[in-house]
Amino acid sequence: MKKKNFNQNFNLGPTGIFFVLIFAGIISCTGQKTNDKVYEAYELRVNGHADSAQVLLQQFTNENPENALAWYELCRTTQQLGMANPREIKTAMDEALRYINLAVENDPANAWYLSYKGGIETLHFYMALQMGKENAAEYLEKVEKTYNLVFQLDPTYYENKLTLVEFFGGLPKDMGGDPEKAEKYAGELEQADLIAGAKARELLMPEDADYVALWEDIIETNPENAEALQALGRVYLFEENFDKASICYQKAIDLNPSKNALYLDLGRYHLMVAMQNPALLDSVAPLIDEQFQKYLNSTPEPIKPMKAWVYRKLATINKRTGNTELGEKYINMANELDPFHTPATGKPGKAIYSPPDVVVHDQGYYLSPF
Numbered sequence: 001m002k003k004k005n006f007n008q009n010f011n012l013g014p015t016g017i018f019f020v021l022i023f024a025g026i027i028s029c030t031g032q033k034t035n036d037k038v039y040e041a042y043e044l045r046v047n048g049h050a051d052s053a054q055v056l057l058q059q060f061t062n063e064n065p066e067n068a069l070a071w072y073e074l075c076r077t078t079q080q081l082g083m084a085n086p087r088e089i090k091t092a093m094d095e096a097l098r099y100i101n102l103a104v105e106n107d108p109a110n111a112w113y114l115s116y117k118g119g120i121e122t123l124h125f126y127m128a129l130q131m132g133k134e135n136a137a138e139y140l141e142k143v144e145k146t147y148n149l150v151f152q153l154d155p156t157y158y159e160n161k162l163t164l165v166e167f168f169g170g171l172p173k174d175m176g177g178d179p180e181k182a183e184k185y186a187g188e189l190e191q192a193d194l195i196a197g198a199k200a201r202e203l204l205m206p207e208d209a210d211y212v213a214l215w216e217d218i219i220e221t222n223p224e225n226a227e228a229l230q231a232l233g234r235v236y237l238f239e240e241n242f243d244k245a246s247i248c249y250q251k252a253i254d255l256n257p258s259k260n261a262l263y264l265d266l267g268r269y270h271l272m273v274a275m276q277n278p279a280l281l282d283s284v285a286p287l288i289d290e291q292f293q294k295y296l297n298s299t300p301e302p303i304k305p306m307k308a309w310v311y312r313k314l315a316t317i318n319k320r321t322g323n324t325e326l327g328e329k330y331i332n333m334a335n336e337l338d339p340f341h342t343p344a345t346g347k348p349g350k351a352i353y354s355p356p357d358v359v360v361h362d363q364g365y366y367l368s369p370f
Contacts, residue, residue, distance in 0.1 A: 137176035267291030308341035
């Protein structure tokens, strides 16, 4: 598994912080009673009016300072606005952390709020790494502390534990790496869940290990496990075997249509090939377009911020390949759908756009693009 093919060029790069908080997958409802104003703000936000949503939520939280759901939604709204403007991302993430802390303060038994707080703290850790701060490891300590509080409330938040395995096992010690902690968390996951345990073990395997065999063995006895098929497809992407990756991803989507964002990863694979070798853009542009169009036409229908992100990428590609007119058309479509969509290379995840009372369990990778 040639992990360094993409990692060397994209780890902690200029758009690195936008690869994070990638949530997509198994969705379950919380039991918290929602508030009409919070839902009104959410609907505004996912329909292209995040600025109005923020104003509504700020007013609502001033009047209802004990409403944890409102603070959580204000956190996500502020995060979205920050992601739309990279120059404001640091300020926005500081505000988002303040708001999610207020959500946790008002509902301390809510594991999802704590998990989301850990994700925001992870963004701060990532930014500290990018800025070369000597105390970056201290940010990771905060992430670990928060996630351990999550585990006390709900030990099935495997995605959070996998994040700790990835950081502790994949970073050098001066950046917070700790092989002993990585092994500890990996062992706990192997005892708790087949797929999560295999993902943890994969993260700690040497580069020359047989990653394909790891997942093929699991799929042999679990042929309809969409998570395992996705994991095998990811391995094939790192091995630059797009055809086999595509087959695995399509099987995963067929089993679980909510995984339709995997089409975006297939398109991003070709996009990253072009980013590494710009001379190939003309030849891979149709391949990117093919996968992105599959996503746009898939079911469940993508929400407006996700469509906007796709159209922005298509706009950039068409402009760079000389099709300026189509590029302008796509960027206008993106801005019409959601003027506050992110320009990041990494695709947004479901957690930031899911309804306020919905928990999204998913494990995304922070030190690799898929």
